[in-house]
Amino acid sequence: MRLQLATWQEVDAYLKECNGIIIPIGSTEQHGPMGLIGTDALCPEVIADHVSAEAGILVGPTISIGMAQHHLGFSGSVTLRPTTLIAMIRDYVLSLSRNGFERFYFLNGHGGNIATLNAAFDEIYAERSMQRGSNQPGLRCRHKDWFAFPAARRISKECFGDREGSHATPSEISITQYAYPDAIKSMPEDRAEKPVRHFTDADDYRALYPDGRIGADSFLASPEVGERLVKECAKEIIEDFNGFVAQP
Amino acid sequence: MRLQLATWQEVDAYLKECNGIIIPIGSTEQHGPMGLIGTDALCPEVIADHVSAEAGILVGPTISIGMAQHHLGFSGSVTLRPTTLIAMIRDYVLSLSRNGFERFYFLNGHGGNIATLNAAFDEIYAERSMQRGSNQPGLRCRHKDWFAFPAARRISKECFGDREGSHATPSEISITQYAYPDAIKSMPEDRAEKPVRHFTDADDYRALYPDGRIGADSFLASPEVGERLVKECAKEIIEDFNGFVAQP
Amino acid sequence: MRLQLATWQEVDAYLKECNGIIIPIGSTEQHGPMGLIGTDALCPEVIADHVSAEAGILVGPTISIGMAQHHLGFSGSVTLRPTTLIAMIRDYVLSLSRNGFERFYFLNGHGGNIATLNAAFDEIYAERSMQRGSNQPGLRCRHKDWFAFPAARRISKECFGDREGSHATPSEISITQYAYPDAIKSMPEDRAEKPVRHFTDADDYRALYPDGRIGADSFLASPEVGERLVKECAKEIIEDFNGFVAQP
Amino acid sequence: MRLQLATWQEVDAYLKECNGIIIPIGSTEQHGPMGLIGTDALCPEVIADHVSAEAGILVGPTISIGMAQHHLGFSGSVTLRPTTLIAMIRDYVLSLSRNGFERFYFLNGHGGNIATLNAAFDEIYAERSMQRGSNQPGLRCRHKDWFAFPAARRISKECFGDREGSHATPSEISITQYAYPDAIKSMPEDRAEKPVRHFTDADDYRALYPDGRIGADSFLASPEVGERLVKECAKEIIEDFNGFVAQP
Amino acid sequence: MRLQLATWQEVDAYLKECNGIIIPIGSTEQHGPMGLIGTDALCPEVIADHVSAEAGILVGPTISIGMAQHHLGFSGSVTLRPTTLIAMIRDYVLSLSRNGFERFYFLNGHGGNIATLNAAFDEIYAERSMQRGSNQPGLRCRHKDWFAFPAARRISKECFGDREGSHATPSEISITQYAYPDAIKSMPEDRAEKPVRHFTDADDYRALYPDGRIGADSFLASPEVGERLVKECAKEIIEDFNGFVAQP
């Protein structure tokens, strides 16, 4: 069930069974010559929808814009500053906590979000920790990257080996090809250059990686691999989510 | 073209023709016994997609969570504080401005966003106005509510008259029924009570409007009216957007 | 009674009868060739003083600087960023709420404040709405523009018709002429140009409206009209305020 | 000339002669059984108006609400948090700096503002200092307390000796009696208790000083002393301001 | 006992005897041709360590970076903006308050911190004062400059007379020479120029004081004077701290 397609009474009923929710979080940023700008948001959204269909877990609206400052040298990329994203995640979590949710499972599709996402969790916890004897309801956050689940690593290795790279990867593009077949793009089979060093700001990134990819042969992507990724990752996420919610 | 389904090179090409973008903005909040929690975000998103299909205008990712503090008494409602939303809109606009966009057209689906959205525009402009001789590129924001276009008012009046109300309206629910036929819900044909006074915070809202609706007979909604609303509003929005982008 | 001319014991006594207060809010910004820079703050202050004299309602210190980023291209104009003004209004309201006030009636004299003022109300409410079972005292804010009361519209229409315009209007200048007869200025009877489109930042505003007025023939102002405006608006404000305070 | 009673062209003309401005800053807080809540704002405002009348110096709108957290235990007291006041002072100064002002002379009437006011100056300077080779126009802030000028100390000592105290002093009340003769209040001639230790928050303050005064025999105030204070302080302020503006 | 060299059980035991802590606060900024960049942080740290050794008072980690915007024109200088430092002090105090500390004694070594430090105290108090009936534990902050204790003034006057100056003073350099004998530097015996006027931002400061000193003949410093300063100030600080903690 997607939260946005539910009524508040349906959420009330859900809360009687489960106080956890999955929140997809991604980014809006260039993904090289054939990758979609929304790739990092679409992937966890698609997977979360599959999870929801399989296991009846509630899925909140996707955080489509993340921390992508390094991509701003390419048209169509959008970033939130880390402090903005922290404020946003805090408000999102505290709103649902007010309604009775206690377990927040962020399914992330963008490496650039990881630091800020975890800083946001600490920002939320710190408000509570700094008060003696706060009586606020319990609240736990977990962050998981879809691409770090064993299934994702296994399929990526099997299908793309060392040509997976780290940005505009054939794996993530495969998922969007599976989910958005009308939006499949192509590019020449130019091998991506290997990453030389870590980027800093947007000008630096573009100078290092002129077509936007980092070591990724995006053109190896296929909808079939995308389908496998979605389905196999979803299984592992369901199990992980259930363990999270079942924690005493 | 949805930004999330484009590549950065496609955006570069688009920018040669047009420096404007439509950004749907809504909310995640209760919409009474049969209205979807995502109604306010889904409506402008659906209309913007139609606009895009008809006129080739680029549509950015939807801001799905808005200013909905008054709905937090109902499960599943989520708010951003106004200052959080201002920061988010600022970052969204300045990111795209950095890439070459100059006209930002926010298509809004939620009355509760209006004040904050316009405050956000002023926050963006104020940064520039407070500097003497800033050399930043031009940047103009416009906010329009889909439900305030003449077409929306006309259809609403014709179909629902004074039973439209102001929250969980049959008009907005019609649009979600048209776009999400699998998520159509029903409710008893209870006439909504008339609004008595303006609400303040979440506890106050729930005390005033116990089932979440404000004066709206949601059950009058139909997918057919939704289709009309989407298509007729889209026409007017295309014209309005084109006028905005054509401003000297 | 003006709060600034009262003692704390007098306020204690007032609170036994009434928990409401009027807070004038305006702006410090150019008002064309003959309008005073303080016009938007002086008008609600003068009207509120009249209200207070007639009905014994407490009037807090005027917020003299508002959101006026678009006027910064003219000397003497001052703005607060929206986020600054939100913080200020929040502190003002929460301070008095701590002391026992519960109804905050902002009498506004500046269109540019409206969005931020209402965003500030939501910022205040959101702090409460985001907590489950907050035990804070009740608190309601209302915003009214003096120039939108029926009396103001009626007198403006009668005296100035379509030459009222929307910035540096003869109505608001009439009020300052009535209240500050020693500060009456004059200008040539140049008809103001009609507004072409909505302004954005300060450079844009000045380019569109080189003498600062928007469609307003300021020179039609007179102290006599000012007196009528003050007295007739005050009557309607007293009634509106009393209704607000009497709300259950 | 008060900024609020000027037109932008008059300010333009003033700027050709002088780029300095006086900004009165005070507070809205209890001043004991007979002192006005606005005392700290009214005093510098009254003195600044006298300065302006004598020497033609421009006076900006008074910052009427200051840092008064310790007075919130008494009805009618209002505070800004220090960070709010810093933001407000920053915006005030940078707005006028954008228009051509370079010397900002804050005439303060409230001891509780001093720390925050000077922190605000550093906040403004820090923005510039943190940039290499910023090309922003020059900008200097000065803070002076009216009650610390030699004239104020001399008259206070002569008239009230050690009964002046430090809050709700007969000196400051004398000024408001001179300026607002219709608002003169009285109290029993109860000698104020001597201060024991520095207060912290509002509850602490009220426990230490139950009627609000700190060591001040407010009832010694008289309009005649107020007149002397205003006129003698004004002379010294004019000289000090002129020196400030004349700095190379 | 330094907090950083204690265990949490030792702190628990300490809290049974005393709920006060000394927090050294300084700055990282140029101190002329022979003064150490850390002078303002090292001095209160060294004195606090002596205090701790003599009297068993707990000493928290030094705030080494303060408000030093005016020194940024010299290499190695670092500043926090006032609002950053306020946030930091707030978090520091509230963390320890959560654990049971109630008296916070800031031993300061830098004039530039004074305003911000006191604004931070008010920021902390304001959070409490703005709530009616907050039940938070008591909390009091005190700020003392080591250089303003009678011992410091007496020794400085005796040893350096009017050549002490106000930045890179022989007194503060003497203390660092005593504590860090391996880091003693020298300079030509150039008399410092007298201060002409108060500085504003970093460019202004460097233009006024090209070698960084303000009226201070740093070369008069000696480790022997440093030792006297540390030991005599420590005595007075112990007494002052004990009085602070003993306050009812």
Add this chain to the structure above:
Amino acid sequence: MRLQLATWQEVDAYLKECNGIIIPIGSTEQHGPMGLIGTDALCPEVIADHVSAEAGILVGPTISIGMAQHHLGFSGSVTLRPTTLIAMIRDYVLSLSRNGFERFYFLNGHGGNIATLNAAFDEIYAERSMQRGSNQPGLRCRHKDWFAFPAARRISKECFGDREGSHATPSEISITQYAYPDAIKSMPEDRAEKPVRHFTDADDYRALYPDGRIGADSFLASPEVGERLVKECAKEIIEDFNGFVAQP
């Protein structure tokens, strides 16, 4: 060379050779029954001092207080909220960048800082990335944990095997024992319990880990192992820093 023991002219001279600096960052938080509260700050500080002595690299003042919200249930623990720490790191870096530094090497001693530290880097970069054609000087940040260098892992594994744990580890305590022999504490040889799940806020942490340790047999620590860790890690850090600074 420690920055705090240098003069600004010495820093100027250093900058002619090298534009990089090491900044130790740690935390002030409980470390179990025998670990020092300052452990996480002292370790990188001690190692950095060794690095500096060996290789002449400049070391800035340690950030002694980090993100430690989860430890606030234990006396003496102090946290900065993530947003406070981000502001602080930003100001630290931008101050030195203004003076000519371009490579910022944060040597970290606390796992809880990692997310916030990297979010701070992105906050700094984002300010630049969001401006088109910013002309600010180059600036690169790197974060390294001393305990993640191969030498640290190798020695830990060799000396403590699976009894190292993850908080209050014998490795980190060994370093403080080596550096602060007078502050060596002892505890009963109670085997630490294995971690069960990730903690959230302070109450949760204390409930899960009642004596503060996470899986770490702190009592295995020895000064000899500490010395090895310092010296071997320092070698690897020097090499890593030199590579960082040498990047084109």
